[in-house]
Amino acid sequence: xxxxxxxxxKRLGYGLLTLLVVSILIFFAVELxxxxxxxxxxxxxxxxxxxxxxxxxxxxxxxxxxxYLSWLSHAVVGDFGVSAVSGTPVVQVIGGRFINTLxxxxxxxxxxxxxxxxxxxxVALLRNSVFDRVANVLTLTSISSPEFFLGYILILFFAVNIxxxxxxxxxxxxxSFPELLHRTFLPALTLVLVVTAHMxxxxxxxxxxxxxxxxxxxxxxxxxxxxxxxVKHALxxxxxxxxNVVALNLAYLITGVVLVEVVFVYPGIGQALVDAxxxxxxxxxxxxxLIFAATFILLNLTADVGAILTNPRxxxxx
Amino acid sequence: MTRFAKxxxxxxxxDLQIQGYTDETWIDIIKGVDLTLHRGEVxxxxxxxxxxxxxxxxxxxxxxxxxxxISGGSIEFDGIELTNxxxxxxxxxxxxxxxxxxxxxxxxxxxxxxxxxxxxxAPVHYRIQKRLEAQEDAMELYERLRLPNPQEIGFxxxxxxxxxxxxRAMTAMAxxxxxxxxxxDEPTTALxxxxxxxxLAAIRDIVDQFNTAAIYITHDLAVVAQMADTIKxxxxxxxxxxxxxxxxxxxxxxxYTKSLWAVRSFKRPQKSRPTDGTPPIIAVKNVDAxxxxxxxxxxxxxxxxxxxxxxxxxxxxxxGKSTTARCITGLLPPLKGEILFKGDPMxxxxxxxxxxxxxxxxxxxxxxxxxLNPKVRISxxxxxxxxxxSGLKGTALKQRVDELLDLIELEPSKxxxxxxxxxxxxxxxxIGIARALAAEPEFIICDEVTSALDxxxxxxxxxxxxxxxxxxxxxxxxITHDLAxxxSIADEVVVMQHGKVVEQGPKEEMFTPPHHPYTDLLLSSVxxxxxxxxxxxxxxxxxxxxxxxxxV
Numbered sequence: 112x113x114x115x116x117x118x119x120x121k122r123l124g125y126g127l128l129t130l131l132v133v134s135i136l137i138f139f140a141v142e143l144x145x146x147x148x149x150x151x152x153x154x155x156x157x158x159x160x161x162x163x164x165x166x167x168x169x170x171x172x173x174x175x176x177x178x179y180l181s182w183l184s185h186a187v188v189g190d191f192g193v194s195a196v197s198g199t200p201v202v203q204v205i206g207g208r209f210i211n212t213l214x215x216x217x218x219x220x221x222x223x224x225x226x227x228x229x230x231x232x233x234v235a236l237l238r239n240s241v242f243d244r245v246a247n248v249l250t251l252t253s254i255s256s257p258e259f260f261l262g263y264i265l266i267l268f269f270a271v272n273i274x275x276x277x278x279x280x281x282x283x284x285x286x287s288f289p290e291l292l293h294r295t296f297l298p299a300l301t302l303v304l305v306v307t308a309h310m311x312x313x314x315x316x317x318x319x320x321x322x323x324x325x326x327x328x329x330x331x332x333x334x335x336x337x338x339x340x341x342v343k344h345a346l347x348x349x350x351x352x353x354x355n356v357v358a359l360n361l362a363y364l365i366t367g368v369v370l371v372e373v374v375f376v377y378p379g380i381g382q383a384l385v386d387a388x389x390x391x392x393x394x395x396x397x398x399x400x401l402i403f404a405a406t407f408i409l410l411n412l413t414a415d416v417g418a419i420l421t422n423p424r425x426x427x428x429x
Numbered sequence: 430m431t432r433f434a435k436x437x438x439x440x441x442x443x444d445l446q447i448q449g450y451t452d453e454t455w456i457d458i459i460k461g462v463d464l465t466l467h468r469g470e471v472x473x474x475x476x477x478x479x480x481x482x483x484x485x486x487x488x489x490x491x492x493x494x495x496x497x498x499i500s501g502g503s504i505e506f507d508g509i510e511l512t513n514x515x516x517x518x519x520x521x522x523x524x525x526x527x528x529x530x531x532x533x534x535x536x537x538x539x540x541x542x543x544x545x546x547x548x549x550x551a552p553v554h555y556r557i558q559k560r561l562e563a564q565e566d567a568m569e570l571y572e573r574l575r576l577p578n579p580q581e582i583g584f585x586x587x588x589x590x591x592x593x594x595x596x597r598a599m600t601a602m603a604x605x606x607x608x609x610x611x612x613x614d615e616p617t618t619a620l621x622x623x624x625x626x627x628x629l630a631a632i633r634d635i636v637d638q639f640n641t642a643a644i645y646i647t648h649d650l651a652v653v654a655q656m657a658d659t660i661k662x663x664x665x666x667x668x669x670x671x672x673x674x675x676x677x678x679x680x681x682x683x684x685y686t687k688s689l690w691a692v693r694s695f696k697r698p699q700k701s702r703p704t705d706g707t708p709p710i711i712a713v714k715n716v717d718a719x720x721x722x723x724x725x726x727x728x729x730x731x732x733x734x735x736x737x738x739x740x741x742x743x744x745x746x747x748x749g750k751s752t753t754a755r756c757i758t759g760l761l762p763p764l765k766g767e768i769l770f771k772g773d774p775m776x777x778x779x780x781x782x783x784x785x786x787x788x789x790x791x792x793x794x795x796x797x798x799x800x801l802n803p804k805v806r807i808s809x810x811x812x813x814x815x816x817x818x819s820g821l822k823g824t825a826l827k828q829r830v831d832e833l834l835d836l837i838e839l840e841p842s843k844x845x846x847x848x849x850x851x852x853x854x855x856x857x858x859x860i861g862i863a864r865a866l867a868a869e870p871e872f873i874i875c876d877e878v879t880s881a882l883d884x885x886x887x888x889x890x891x892x893x894x895x896x897x898x899x900x901x902x903x904x905x906x907x908i909t910h911d912l913a914x915x916x917s918i919a920d921e922v923v924v925m926q927h928g929k930v931v932e933q934g935p936k937e938e939m940f941t942p943p944h945h946p947y948t949d950l951l952l953s954s955v956x957x958x959x960x961x962x963x964x965x966x967x968x969x970x971x972x973x974x975x976x977x978x979x980x981v
Binding site for chain 1: 487490492494495520521522523524525528529531532533536537538539540541542550551554555585586588589602
């Protein structure tokens with residue numbers, strides 16, 4: 112077990128290092144953007160003196176590396192500064208938004224991940240059958256349709272033609288949990304349709320890839336029924352690629368859902384980021400980017416650790 | 430055939446035809462084979478690769494591998510016709526009444542489950558035993574197969590157990606439901622001789638004890654002679670002949686069978702070291718080596734290879750043979766010691782060596798399949814080293830490639846533009862040899878170059894290497910675990926064990942007692958054609974020693 116722990120700690124170290132590098136990239140990339148926060152706050156009419164005074168007040172007259180270090184040291188403890196537009200702390204601006212995004216992502220993931228894996232196992236079992244082909248065509252269709260299009264189609268059917276769900280997933284007012292689930296059902300379903308295909312196809316491919324292994328032939332020659340060959344003999348060895356693609360899709364659920372948020376007017380972090388970019392609200396842009404990066408890295412790290420833990424050679428050393 | 434009565438027929442295959450799907454068409458791979466097996470009989474199926482042995486073995490279970498189909502004939506197992514049985518009917522036989530033991534136990538055990546869980550799968554599935562009973566039974570079988578720690582070994586994962594032990598565990602697994610018939614598909618081919626002998630003994634014992642019928646598939650005649658009551662020889666999907674083991678060994682009828690029997694006859698006279706003070710072309714001096722982060726794998730290894738001679742380096746897998754080769758080629762710089770070329774030390778890393786020093790470290794690999802880039806034309810595979818080392822271009826280069834192809838007895842015009850996957854195993858190995866020759870070396874390392882080849886093909890390669898040695902004055906370091914090969918071509922032998930040289934000297938001396946105990950173990954473990962060989966060896970060693978011998 113000591114080896115596994117060492118491996119995991121090593122991955123964790125790499126993850127933190129990556130995050131550090133990304134934070135540098137984010138900070139300096141935003142620096143390179145044209146425009147100036149002080150100017151943006153005060154507007155075009157401000158005199159150079161007031162701009163300079165505000166720059167000093169915001170610490171913008173300091174050299175970039177020093178500002179980076181001060182930003183980073185605050186960010187580490189959760190202080191991302193103050194929004195340049197509203198003057199409220201960044202945490203207040205995006206904190207609630209991020210929780211909303213996490214909620215929607217979890218909602219979609221709880222449906223999509225088991226669904227994708229179960230479907231993947233079934234199509235692997237029934238490979239080249241009509242069911243497999245139909246599933247292939249449907250998933251290919253859903254994977255290649257833009258998500259806003261899927262969103263509008265779902266609105267058309269389930270909010271307009273059959274008014275079962277609200278077309279707008281606004282979270283105003285206090286909602287009970289079942290109400291919340293009902294109101295956010297359509298955006299969650301859109302996301303499920305988008306990510307299931309990818310995960311299902313990878314599950315299918317990972318399993319089929321193993322079917323030529325001698326131990327699968329051995330299982331067949333032991334009289335093991337086909338479904339058990341897949342579930343008991345192939346699947347346990349296919350986890351590594353499946354976990355990877357699941358992690359990738361979970362990351363997408365958090366960082367790539369701007370369009371779905373727009374379609375359903377859902378108050379998530381994606382919309383907040385787009386707003387901040389258009390208003391040159393650099394502190395918010397930096398914070399949101401860093402959160403996205405951290406999400407990506409964390410999920411990939413989880414995938415790596417998952418792959419390590421599902422490998423019997425690493426779990427049970429000689 | 431006298432031992433077996435007609436009423437005891439267990440498996441009867443008539444006019445079996447199997448087709449394989451290649452290049453968009455179905456091609457016959459088994460062309461009408463008959464086979465009769467009685468209860469308790471062991472039938473040896475032998476032939477070269479591609480003869481269809483394994484395909485027939487699988488067909489005896491009513492199983493056609495992916496890309497093959499049973500296209501004709503009948504397979505009757507104990508009154509059940511398998512060719513038109515439903516999948517469910519056939520599945521009900523597999524594991525319970527017909528079991529299978531695969532070539533590589535390491536690959537055929539599922540890495541994700543404990544050995545004993547895989548063992549009990551079939552008996553529990555067929556409700557022959559409850560899980561705990563099945564586990565008890567597994568432990569008893571492990572004990573009978575003389576596995577160490579029979580109570581505990583099953584609770585390990587496959588990668589935690591050695592190859593020879595896994596192969597015995599797989600035989601135990603096949604026995605789990607006490608089947609009527611077991612198909613052994615080259616069960617010892619992937620093992621070292623010292624391990625092979627104990628697996629053979631274990632298989633023979635258990636088949637005897639339970640009076641199980643078996644089809645024993647192998648390409649090794651000496652092995653089949655120990656195991657089988659009857660031998661059937663196959664060639665390209667057709668039967669050559671069948672007879673009782675004794676008859677087949679004493680009096681083979683067909684030319685093909687005779688050629689198989691005679692294949693180990695190639696032998697050339699032993700050469701001795703030059704006496705005029707010529708330095709060895711390669712001298713390994715007190716080399717210690719380890720892989721990064723690993724324990725020491727070579728410990729004070731020293732030996733010399735003189736010009737024009739063949740030095741065979743023998744030992745089990747893991748004894749450090751290939752690592753020594755990596756040190757000589759500079760791929761793995763030694764921790765201590767040095768490699769001398771004609772008396773001068775060579776830089777430890779290949780990157781620091783001159784072109785002329787690199788030229789000397791040519792290798793021919795075991796798996797020509799993976800050692801040749803499948804997407805590169807033969808002309809380029811051979812041409813590139815010729816260009817790199819000798820700076821040849823244009824017509825001169827083409828001429829040189831033609832010359833090399835001539836040397837390896839492949840017609841240049843026919844092979845120049847072809848790709849490796851279009852060639853047979855033996856032809857690929859010849860290309861590997863040509864590639865090594867293209868550098869114009871005086872010394873070549875041959876790493877198990879014949880182990881992946883059929884005996885007839887292997888003999889051709891050995892003859893070719895011998896001719897090239899005479900014509901070009903080459904010295905070989907010949908890494909092998911096959912002592913028959915050593916007997917036929919070596920001048921000197923170096924025996925390695927656990928990263929040390931335990932014995933070395935001229936071949937004749939090495940094959941004459943007294944030996945180092947390990948050399949003795951190696952030599953006495955090589956199966957001989959005498960059907961009584963296994964019994965005799967086991968008696969000589971005492972049964973209790975076998976398990977120990979394998980775990981050395």
